[in-house]
Amino acid sequence: xxxxxxxxxxxxxDQDGRPSGTDGxxxxxxxxxxxxxxxAHRTALVQDAPTxxxxxxxxxxxxxxxxxxxxPRFDRVRFIEAATESxx
Numbered sequence: 001x002x003x004x005x006x007x008x009x010x011x012x013x014d015q016d017g018r019p020s021g022t023d024g025x026x027x028x029x030x031x032x033x034x035x036x037x038x039x040a041h042r043t044a045l046v047q048d049a050p051t052x053x054x055x056x057x058x059x060x061x062x063x064x065x066x067x068x069x070x071x072p073r074f075d076r077v078r079f080i081e082a083a084t085e086s087x088x
Contacts, residue, residue, distance in 0.1 A: 030079065033063055037083035057084050
């Protein structure tokens with residue numbers, strides 16, 4: 001996973017720094033999902049495919065909604081930012 005994505009995710013933790021999942025496995029899963037979506041989003045941007053980039057954003061939002069339902073400490077905004085952040 002890229003350092004930028006890991007830093008943007010901040011381990012998808014709450015404000016107290018606790019992992020948002022019930023255990024380390026859920027944190028790893030959240031990071032993996034954000035990483036894969038981030039790669040796809042960057043690819044869409046590079047290929048000048050705004051429709052695809054918006055679709056990936058919608059998928060990231062759907063994942064974030066589901067993850068937030070399973071853990072109230074889940075940082076939805078940070079997850080979406082990590083999944084759609086473009087690398088400069």
